[in-house]
Amino acid sequence: MLRLFPLLGVLAAVCLLSIAIGVRPIPPGDVVAALFGRGGPDVAGIVWGARIPRTALGLLVGVGLGLAGTLMQALTRNPLADPGLLGISAGAAFGVVIAVAAIGVTSLYGYIWFAFAGALVTSAVVYALGRSSPVTLALTGVAAGALLTSITSGIALVDPDSLNRYRFWAAGSLAGPDPSLVWQVAPFVLAGSVLALATGPALNSLALGEDAAVALGRRVGWVRLQGFSAVTLLTGAAVAAAGPIVFVGLVVPHAARLLIGPDHRRLLPVAAVLAPILLLGADILGRVVVRPGEVGVGIVVALLGAPFFIALVRRRRLAEL
């Protein structure tokens, strides 16, 4: 746990920076005043109406993706597993395109629910078909993802209007959330997080192999169901709100494993702290580099996270799954 506290400190600092820094420069003193309910109404409006919701959303999405990625890699015992492996992000993308092309939904808040529904249904179907072993599950998930991606890009190619909306959602962004969005996403992330953290000890037994886990008294099928439910809740909510930026969940568990080793009881909390640091850090950077425009967080997070990740991987001792 000793490593967790400095990381929490970093996370708190990043959250404060995310509230303090924006496209419109506001002196830090005014921001602090607005936080405590003083200062001008326009500054308070920006801080409470835009920056705090955005930071909160980044925090939720980050925690969700970090935990979901760690769970997914542990459950499938595959370093290539990402939170979208069960076809979750493809299902969400499919939901968005269907919402735009077939039903004519145009508001962002309209298609978030379609994205979430797409994610849930896909994940449930994949689990029902492939649950007999981690490998069949991973392959079924990839196949379902390919199927839905095919249909999604087919629709997007035929219908320019849905391509136009889809490509912005697909770039991934935390920008401009309505404060109510945070409250809509929060319960799912919270429930998923509790479920995820509770599986930690069981995941350690599962890492020894299925037979060993059974010998240690684990009900393997039950652990998997619990884990995948958590992944679905976390990823579904995160992807619906911020677009398919699941790469965060692919890389953060590896980074966490390199930092503190393979014990899932410590790995899950560290991943849950590391992921929002990466996500919010990238979001801040995206706001600063091309003022007054913005670069989507999905893009910055890659340019920031990938070199760091590759540097970690190049170390000689690699903790394998």
Next chain:
Amino acid sequence: MNTKKAESRPAKATIGPVATPAFGRIGIYRHSRAGLLAAAVFLAFCGGIALGDHPMSLVDVVRALAGSGDRFALLTVRELRLPRALVGLLAGAAFGVSGAVFQTVTRNPLASPDLIGIAAGAATAVVAGIVLGVDLPALGLAGGLLTAVVIYLLAWNRGTTGYRIILVGIGISWICTSATSYLLSRARLPDAQRAVGWLVGTLNGRTWDQVRPLATVVILLVPLVLLGSGWLRTLQLGDDVATGLGTPVQRARLVLLLAAVGLVAFATAAAGPVAFVALAAPQIARRLTGAPAPPVIASGLTGALVVLAADLVAREIPVPVGVVTGALGAPFLMWLIVGRTRLA
């Protein structure tokens, strides 16, 4: 390394649920399945040539391929339809073979050139070309090869492992994918549409210009992979066992991966990153033949079959072939997985 790794080795050595080689089934059974696959590929190939604005009978197609028949049919087949069918055949086979190599060498059924960055690198190069208005046919090729070199160099630290290559590949693929979606979100809509069209993979308007380089590479590299199939068999057992069996692990991996990358890069340059074939073909082939690891020849045949069959459907809708490979290959793979698990 630590003990954790040693413990997890035996479980990871198997590439899928069918762990034990079924010795009773190897011989005639597997060969007849491969023979059936080859026949299906030939049928899909001829069918692709027969269909079009002027449909021909399969007999006419075979006759025209052999160089006889009337001049009009000869011209249509040789200049218009044969290049398209050949690109489909060769690209599909190249994707299938390279997928089999990647999955065996990294001992991971999810490893494919799609997932570990090579297709992503090619895609970024081509989309950048489209958006910036530099349209070079060699861009995809250069992008794919360059990405592969970068991945291998970064994964090299006094030797390398399959695991490290996968992880570095993930990182690189991540950079390339987000660069692509950045370019897409900044592009003008017509450019974005053209880029998405290429990103899906298409066989429309292919000519001999695309066939020749691809054919050369396939003819050179597929035999090379077949020569290395003994290495593939030992590498699949893990680095330590392979070394014990006398395989020069680092050299074998380098040669095999280079061949696989060459195949993918040229196939992507000719047909675009046709989705899902490199990942699915080896897994489908493995389940069809009942082999313990992805079989090289059957994977190539399956890849070719998936692309050619998808192209038959894609022309009717009409959409690019890459839209259909996923829609066609995915349910088939899922059916094989679910069917096999019920039996087991």
